[in-house]
Amino acid sequence: MPRRKKASPKKESKFLRNVAWILALTAVLLGSFIAGYYVGYDSAKKDIAQKAKAKEEKKLSMLKKLEESAAKTKESDISDRLKEVLKKDSKAALKEQESVGEYEDASHEVDGDVLPKPPKKEALKGVHKPTLAIIIDDVSVRSHVNAIKSLNLPITMSFLPPSKNRPNSHTLASKESFYMVHLPMEAKNFAKEEPFTLKVGDSQETITQRIAEIKRLFPNVKHINNHTGSKFTSNEGAVNRLIYALDKQNINFIDSRTIGSTKVPAVMKNYRKKYISRDIFLDHEFDKEYVKEQIKKAVAYAKEHGSAIAIGHPHQNTIMAISESKKLLGEVELVLVDRLY
Template sequence: MLKKITIVMLLMCVSLLVDAAQQLPKSGSEKSSIALTKSAKANLERAQQVKQYPSFKQKKAQIAIIIDDIGNKRADAAAFALPEKVTFSILPHTSFSTQFSTYSYHQGREVMLHMPMESLHGEALGDGALLASMYPNEVERALLLALESVPHAIGVNNHMGSKLTQITLQMNAVMDVLNNNKLYFIDSRTTKFTKAHQIAQQHGVATAQRHVFLDHYANEAFLEKQFEQLVRKARRNGAVIGIAHPYEISIAFLKKKLANLPDDVELITVSEFLSLGGEDISDSFEQPRLANRSIQTTTDIAPE
């Protein structure tokens, strides 16, 4: 009898050991399957998240280009060969102000008024300029007349202005007009003492400052140097504004460069720049000068 009980107990132990052995691989398999399922689910969620939210993708560095002084001469029309995202800033009361503004509009290009403002150096300003001797109502009237000569303008930047942009009274009058007409203002920064950008902000005017001046020496070596600086700042800061002129060499250079931008850089309009709402970048300055063909170092203040 004792022998039978012993045999039965042995059989039961063997049975338990077999069951345990069968359970071990099954438990490990289940854990592995669960781990794989969690990993696959996480990968799927990440893929869906990137697809749903494009901001997860790395943004390109962005550059906005303004061509100043458009409208003085018929030859300025060569600039229309530049990409349509290049913004034209057109001088008022010239032979081609209205014509070039209208053509830019039909081309789908953004138009700005390049408003002459008094400088410290006595340069000729042309018709309808804003002067430090003007009363605020005279400033407002002159600015509105200038805007009439450049239809379709959606913004303004200063032509010269190293004197006027330092004077609060007249710049307040300028910004009142811009605010009332929902126009933006780009400070060309022709002096390190400019108050224009700050006063525009105080009046609720959409505003920014020029970061790199591309062609105050009209030769390809200088253009190349400045364009590289523009791209470098865009990569560092996200978006920047550069200003150039309708010089033949500048147009040829920009046509080539803008058609072959690096993969991580894109051209945007000034309105697109303003819509980003980023911080403006102020750099060191250089004494104003007229464009010439000698190449020198620069600390990048706009010439007048």
Template sequence: MRFWSVIALLCCLSGAAHAAPANAPEAPRKAYLTLIIDDLGQNLPRDRRVLAFPGPVTTAIMPDTPHAAEFAREAHKAGKIVILHMPMDPATGPFAWHPDLPLEELAKRLDAAFKAVPYTSGINNHEGSRMTAQPQAMAWLMGELQQRHKFFVDSRTSAKTVAAAEAQKIGLASVSRDVFLDNVRTEDAITQQLNTAIKHARSHGSVVMIGHPYPQTLAVLERELPTLKAQGIDWIDIKQMIGVRSNQAMDAHGKNGVYR
């Protein structure tokens, strides 16, 4: 009896050795991050600091800046993705879109803006809280971008934006911003927002950040971006992020993947 008891015990131990522990930790979830810097093209020495970031930063260049074309060429040569930072109401200037403009004038201004910023792969809105809430204009824009083979980034400057929803309706490659880094221009506040973005990436799988070339923002990013990999954050470019999200809305922007 003792012999068979020992055999039974050994069998149990052998089975336990090959069985996965009931409380085995799950594989860590991927955490993707992408970074866009807006309002570029105004100051070359300042903006070139963005090109030195150690990863695939997206450069959003305003068409009505003195160095728009030159900086776009430099960013493209440096291997960075260039997008048109399109002025929209309440922004002003010769390229700006306003709700009272006819589609013909919107088309004229968009075409001129693309000519002012070469090498663009896509577009995001500069300001635009009133303009991105206009369904007809946004529907037209998304159709136009699809014809031009450009993607769209909704900066989400308004809770009433319909831009991403209109892009999703026609299957245009697009993505929406999750975190603004520098609404408060202090290094402490920007660092806190960056930490918020990292937490968002870990909990939701990805985060799209937008910042500006303010001295405080540049200082924080130059210090913190090199540490992302050690924190388990995978910094990817905007095109990869569009693929990761597959045109689906995050929970903060819609329901069941559909933008509201």
């Protein structure tokens, strides 16, 4: 039987090398394919994510534009409605103003040419956003109320007590959930004095009776501020008699600060009561642009001190200035004045 020839070592080695090269090449190709697959997958994944992100950003941008457009439309609608209210009430308001004897500006509130500077005060504790309270004084007729309420803002209305020319001011106030009373007090230099104005020489009994009458007319009143009153509030004895009478009726006093030498802070300290006062007058001048600048000052003061009180009057320019300053007022929290206690 013939013997089988053994393969030579050289041929076996060459065969093994060829197999090894083939396997190595296969591994390289397979690895490249796998790597390419994953690289392509990641690239595609990133591309899809980028496209999705771009689509979402475009969507958000469109929504933002729609919201801005809606806001502008709403603001325009509110402004138009306000103008319509003012226009609608203009004849009635003119008639009311003639009978009431309103003033062109608020200079009647202050004694002297220079407004007294607001006192320094500490920022309110626990308040994260500055607060601003706007009080509208001299409210006494329906057109005033309509105009203020058309602003759709938390504005504090301070009603003058009823008199011959404004017999229904207390009735109008009774329909509001919150209001103040703007109490006439003696001024140093003011010709158009209101009926039943408190005088420096009034006795404790006279002042107590007047405050009791105010409480009867305005049963829900919790806050009173002074109408004029530069002479009255600069007399410590008169202020002491007033605060005593108000304390008996559980009514707070807010100093309109119609004179720099007001004695209200000293008296309030004696009674261990918090002193609250006006910081900015909005319409010491009648011009609308002036009022808007005063609103800026009020917002800046609130930001610096944590809170502020601004006082204006129910004139058309004041109402329109507030309406046109809504974006600016959004930088603070607009509140009713009782939030500052």
